[in-house]
Amino acid sequence: MRSIKLYDTYEGKLREFVPLEEGKVDIYYCGPTVYNYVHLGNFRPTVTFDLLTRFLRECGYKVRCVSNYTDIDDKIIKQAKVEGKSEKELSEFYIQAYEDCLNKLNILPLFAHPKASEYIDKMASFIKDLEDKGAAYQGGDDIYFRVNSDEKYGALSKQNIDDLISGARIDINTKKENPLDFALWKLTDDDGIKFDTVIGRGRPGWHTECVVMVNSVFNKPLIDIHGGGFDLKFPHHENEIAQSEAYHHTQLANYWMHVGFLLTNGVKMSKSLGNSTLAKDVLERHSGNGVRLFFLSTHYRAPVNYTEENLIAADKLSQRYLNSFKKAYYRLSLENIALEGLITEDYEEFMNALASDLNVSNAMTVLDREVKEINSLSIKKDADFTRLSSLLFTFSKLSTILGLDFHVEELSNEDKAMVKAYNEARENKDYAKSDELRPLLMEKGIL
Numbered sequence: 001m002r003s004i005k006l007y008d009t010y011e012g013k014l015r016e017f018v019p020l021e022e023g024k025v026d027i028y029y030c031g032p033t034v035y036n037y038v039h040l041g042n043f044r045p046t047v048t049f050d051l052l053t054r055f056l057r058e059c060g061y062k063v064r065c066v067s068n069y070t071d072i073d074d075k076i077i078k079q080a081k082v083e084g085k086s087e088k089e090l091s092e093f094y095i096q097a098y099e100d101c102l103n104k105l106n107i108l109p110l111f112a113h114p115k116a117s118e119y120i121d122k123m124a125s126f127i128k129d130l131e132d133k134g135a136a137y138q139g140g141d142d143i144y145f146r147v148n149s150d151e152k153y154g155a156l157s158k159q160n161i162d163d164l165i166s167g168a169r170i171d172i173n174t175k176k177e178n179p180l181d182f183a184l185w186k187l188t189d190d191d192g193i194k195f196d197t198v199i200g201r202g203r204p205g206w207h208t209e210c211v212v213m214v215n216s217v218f219n220k221p222l223i224d225i226h227g228g229g230f231d232l233k234f235p236h237h238e239n240e241i242a243q244s245e246a247y248h249h250t251q252l253a254n255y256w257m258h259v260g261f262l263l264t265n266g267v268k269m270s271k272s273l274g275n276s277t278l279a280k281d282v283l284e285r286h287s288g289n290g291v292r293l294f295f296l297s298t299h300y301r302a303p304v305n306y307t308e309e310n311l312i313a314a315d316k317l318s319q320r321y322l323n324s325f326k327k328a329y330y331r332l333s334l335e336n337i338a339l340e341g342l343i344t345e346d347y348e349e350f351m352n353a354l355a356s357d358l359n360v361s362n363a364m365t366v367l368d369r370e371v372k373e374i375n376s377l378s379i380k381k382d383a384d385f386t387r388l389s390s391l392l393f394t395f396s397k398l399s400t401i402l403g404l405d406f407h408v409e410e411l412s413n414e415d416k417a418m419v420k421a422y423n424e425a426r427e428n429k430d431y432a433k434s435d436e437l438r439p440l441l442m443e444k445g446i447l
């Protein structure tokens, strides 16, 4: 297997990737809370882990990638009231809207897309076990996690527990033993969605939802990679780890990967800051390939700045790639030449770039170079068709690993007849005829 290095936030360094089970990789990344249309930034982790999945599969691993829907949350209850819907109707509606975006972005189908509401009984028994182990307790109307039960608390976000306590906001109404303790379950009989369980009537907290879904879907206490946006590192992921440490004595995932922010005017795009641009609107204005290229243009751990100009530029680049590919593809197809012959040096350079913590910029230089050569070969009268065929074959394979979709419609018999007529007109110096056909062929991307 190829040597792969990934940046592990938990260890705070690049680490050689070694799966827990040979040849297999299990990945989980936190999905959206489905109470409204998500902003563009939500899709940066999605695109990143889709790329990682594609790359690892290309390396020969059997990858199971999972992401959840948080469909139990106070924000959902509140918004359901605003929209006059049940919580389920509301979340189903926004899940559908989210999935429309996934399709446009050419995201591979996931191994599973669990919803928190489907794992309530498992969450309740998980919390009950934590209570039995002394890691959770009831304080007032909440069941809390006892942060002191995890001596490694703060390891992911590199924070010292005493500093965290002194910096924590003290809520005078709380029944917490320690200001850092967090709610696992809210015991309630309010008019929001609630469930009758072994620990009483109520609903789970977000941090418990994810850890239980990870354990349940993969049916194991430790998976290979857990990821999400950079902002989830603390407290969400720290709290997932704390529960896993208390329950299974594992850190839940062997590698923790965090994706940088999407900025707008230098500030993190977020719903709460009111500076967000909805993903669905962006995907109406720009192609899925363009939006994907925009995300991939910056290393996944660095912040990326959203502007319409940046997206337009990414769209243009994707269109330029498609046009070059299409033109050369049609040229070969008219000669009845199939695409074949992987250019090994290009493939290796590309894969080694991705193996270095997903260095897409370096990988893209291979595609850029190939497109330049495709363009120069395509216009030659006596083009080297064997070289052109392997360039297109390799370009197509590499761009698919990046999740770019440069699918080209096959030429119809009618198109082929038109090309034949055009070539004959030129040979016969019938310029009136060739001038008439040229724009039609250009429109189809054949010329």
Ligand SMILES: [Zn+2]
Residues within 6 Å of the ligand: 029, 030, 031, 210, 236
């Ligand atoms: Zn999560």
